[in-house]
Amino acid sequence: MVPRVLELRQSVLTKNDALARALRTRFHECGLLTLNWVSSPGTGKTALLVHLLAALRTAGHNPIALVGDLETDNDAVRLARSGAPVRQIQTHGICHLEAQMVEDHLKGWNLSDFDFLFIENVGNLVCPSSYDLGEDVRMVLLSATEGEDKPLKYPKLFHSADAAIITKMDLAEPCEFNRDLAAANIHSVCPGVPIFETSAKREEGIELLCEWIVARRSALYTEA
Amino acid sequence: MVPRVLELRQSVLTKNDALARALRTRFHECGLLTLNWVSSPGTGKTALLVHLLAALRTAGHNPIALVGDLETDNDAVRLARSGAPVRQIQTHGICHLEAQMVEDHLKGWNLSDFDFLFIENVGNLVCPSSYDLGEDVRMVLLSATEGEDKPLKYPKLFHSADAAIITKMDLAEPCEFNRDLAAANIHSVCPGVPIFETSAKREEGIELLCEWIVARRSALYTEA
Numbered sequence: 001m002v003p004r005v006l007e008l009r010q011s012v013l014t015k016n017d018a019l020a021r022a023l024r025t026r027f028h029e030c031g032l033l034t035l036n037w038v039s040s041p042g043t044g045k046t047a048l049l050v051h052l053l054a055a056l057r058t059a060g061h062n063p064i065a066l067v068g069d070l071e072t073d074n075d076a077v078r079l080a081r082s083g084a085p086v087r088q089i090q091t092h093g094i095c096h097l098e099a100q101m102v103e104d105h106l107k108g109w110n111l112s113d114f115d116f117l118f119i120e121n122v123g124n125l126v127c128p129s130s131y132d133l134g135e136d137v138r139m140v141l142l143s144a145t146e147g148e149d150k151p152l153k154y155p156k157l158f159h160s161a162d163a164a165i166i167t168k169m170d171l172a173e174p175c176e177f178n179r180d181l182a183a184a185n186i187h188s189v190c191p192g193v194p195i196f197e198t199s200a201k202r203e204e205g206i207e208l209l210c211e212w213i214v215a216r217r218s219a220l221y222t223e224a
Numbered sequence: 225m226v227p228r229v230l231e232l233r234q235s236v237l238t239k240n241d242a243l244a245r246a247l248r249t250r251f252h253e254c255g256l257l258t259l260n261w262v263s264s265p266g267t268g269k270t271a272l273l274v275h276l277l278a279a280l281r282t283a284g285h286n287p288i289a290l291v292g293d294l295e296t297d298n299d300a301v302r303l304a305r306s307g308a309p310v311r312q313i314q315t316h317g318i319c320h321l322e323a324q325m326v327e328d329h330l331k332g333w334n335l336s337d338f339d340f341l342f343i344e345n346v347g348n349l350v351c352p353s354s355y356d357l358g359e360d361v362r363m364v365l366l367s368a369t370e371g372e373d374k375p376l377k378y379p380k381l382f383h384s385a386d387a388a389i390i391t392k393m394d395l396a397e398p399c400e401f402n403r404d405l406a407a408a409n410i411h412s413v414c415p416g417v418p419i420f421e422t423s424a425k426r427e428e429g430i431e432l433l434c435e436w437i438v439a440r441r442s443a444l445y446t447e448a
Contacts, residue, residue, distance in 0.1 A: 008232060041264045041349050041378065042370025069377050070350065093380065095319070095350035123377075125265050126294065126319035126348060145369035145395065146266025153293050153347075154265065156317065171369065174398050 016131055019099040023134030030111035033217035034119065036133050038157060039141035040150070041123030044167040046075045047200035048141070049120060053082035055210045056116060063116035066105055068097040070122065079120075085109065096127040099134060115217065125154040137216055142186075143168040144177040151185040158189045163196065165209065170199040240355055243323040247358030254335035257441035258343065260357050262381060263365035264374070265347030268391040270299045271424035272365070273344060277306035279434045280340060287340035290329055292321040294346065303344075309333065320351040323358060339441065349378040361440055366410075367392040368401040375409040382413045387420065389433065394423040 027034050037045050049065065056063045067075045068089045076088035087105045089097060102119060111117075119135060121128045140161040142150055145168055151158040158164070164186050172179065183195055194212065198205030251258050261269050273289065280287045291299045292313040300312035311329045313321060326343060335341075343359060345352045364385040366374055369392055375382040382388070388410050396403065407419055418436065422429030 040266055040347070041374055042367070044371075071379055072373070072376050074373055074376070093350075095348070122350075123264070124319070124348060124350060126317075126346075127351075143266070143369070145367070145392070145399075147268075149296070149298055150265055152296050153298070155295055168369070171395065171398055174395055175369075 013130060016099050019103065020132035020134040023099055023103060024136070027111065027117065027134060027136075028220075031115060031221065032111060032117045033115065033137065033213070033220055034117040034133075034135045035137045035139055035213065036119045036121060036128075036135035037139050037141060038121045038125070038128045038161075039123060039167075040125050040143075040146060043123070043141045043143045043146065044200055045120050045123070045141055046078050048165070048167055048198055048206075049118060050079055050082050051200055051203055051206045052209060052213075053079065053084040053118070055206050056213075057083055059210065059214070061116060061214070062114045063118060064109065064114045065118040065120065066097075066102060067120040068101070068122045070095070075120065085114075091122060095122055095124050096131050097121050097133055098131050102133050116213065125150065125157050129157040129160050136220060137162045137213075139163045139165055141165045141167050142182065144172040145175050148178050148182040148185055151182075151189050155189040158186060161190055161193055163194045163212070164190070165196045165198055167198055167200065169197045169204065170201045237354060240323050243327065244356035244358040247323055247327060248360070251335065251341065251358055251360075252444075255339060255445065256335060256341045257339065257361065257437070257444055258341040258357075258359045259361045259363055259437065260343045260345060260352075260359035261363050261365060262345045262349070262352045262385075263347060263391075264349050264367075264370060267347070267365045267367045267370065268424055269344050269347070269365055270302050272389070272391055272422055272430075273342060274303055274306050275424055275427055275430045276433060276437075277303065277308040277342070279430050280437075281307055283434065283438070285340060285438070286338045287342060288333065288338045289342040289344065290321075290326060291344040292325070292346045294318070299344065309338075315346060319346055319348050320355050321345050321357055322355050326357050340437065349374065349381050353381040353384050360444060361386045361437075363387045363389055365389045365391050366406065368396040368403075369399050372402050372406040372409055375406075375413050379413040382410060385414055385417055387418045387436070388414070389420045389422055391422055391424065393421045393428065394425045 064085045073088040079086040288309045297312040303310040
């Protein structure tokens with residue numbers, strides 16, 4: 001890229017960061033824990049999130065979700081089956097979510113009524129890593145069908161994660177997924193990050209994930 | 225994005241297009257058919273390409289390959305097992321290949337010695353669609369594990385494809401992959417595009433793909 005483009009890109013990122021900081025302050029004033037979910041297209045973010053939203057609601061919580069896609073509102077329709085309030089962000093060609101898109105889609109929600117805000121990013125292992133959305137927790141998802149080497153090939157995204165989720169563990173055997181190698185690769189770019197193994201199909205690993213997320217929110221507001 | 229960024233992005237794309245046109249002319253002077261392979265991360269481009277390169281060599285052809293990744297040369301090492309000359313392009317943070325990167329990595333190859341140039345793009349369903357690499361054929365790959373809705377969610381990339389390849393068909397059953405729905409979705413954004421079903425693991429669908437690619441080259445040089 002030419003230097004002028006890099007310079008302007010830097011200015012876009014600086015503006016995004018400032019807005020993200022303002023959003024984070026607002027979210028904390030309302031008692032929210034905000035989670036940014038990033039992965040490849042097809043990793044199964046939506047399928048897992050449907051179960052997680054439902055599990056949180058069963059446990060007495062009030063989660064909401066924003067979901068980003070280039071086109072279609074398929075995923076919002078799927079997520080809404082959990083019973084949680086959900087909004088679709090259509091980016092129309094932009095390959096990642098930005099803080100401004102998040103802010104634009106919060107209008108009309110009284111954020112103090114909720115305790116968790118999930119932001120399901122556009123499926124992309126590169127660009128979302130540069131855009132802070134005001135989240136407290138960034139979770140990167142990797143499916144058992146994608147190959148264990150993804151953390152090494154996309155280190156920036158994995159490095160910025162607060163937790164990693166392996167999805168589609170029901171397919172681990174037919175895919176000959178090597179869980180130890182995947183964990184070693186994740187930890188080589190992000191030492192010590194917690195790893196959750198899940199299967200939306202078999203509804204496995206949801207409870208543990210739910211507990212961890214609830215504990216993160218408690219820790220945030222106990223510290224504050 | 226602010227207008228100035230859009231304007232500069234346009235200028236980057238215009239420069240890329242000019243270089244891509246020059247590359248295409250050069251490739252045609254050398255008798256090459258050039259193929260740009262695009263997909264999500266983890267779709268299995270490399271696994272399939274290893275078999276395809278080997279099959280082309282067995283049939284008496286001389287393919288070469290460039291493979292793009294943000295980091296690592298894992299995929300070049302894997303592709304080289306086919307016996308074909310292969311070079312890795314490390315983009316160091318750029319989420320797609322550009323024509324300049326292709327040109328930079330051709331040095332030292334006498335292109336007239338070869339008949340097929342495969343360019344395996346960075347795993348990303350968005351940005352590669354904007355960058356012409358001088359290819360004759362753009363092939364989009366979708367795995368049976370990713371979900372049938374990807375063509376609807378990433379229409380620009382699927383719309384620009386000359387052929388679609390479904391990978392990991394050996395996992396179609398455990399994934400409950402609906403091949404008719406996938407085909408209908410692909411054809412809704414790219415009417416009439418040929419679809420190849422493949423499994424690198426079972427070495428299925430390679431021969432048909434090989435035949436189609438060889439016929440594309442024959443057609444190109446018969447027309448010319």
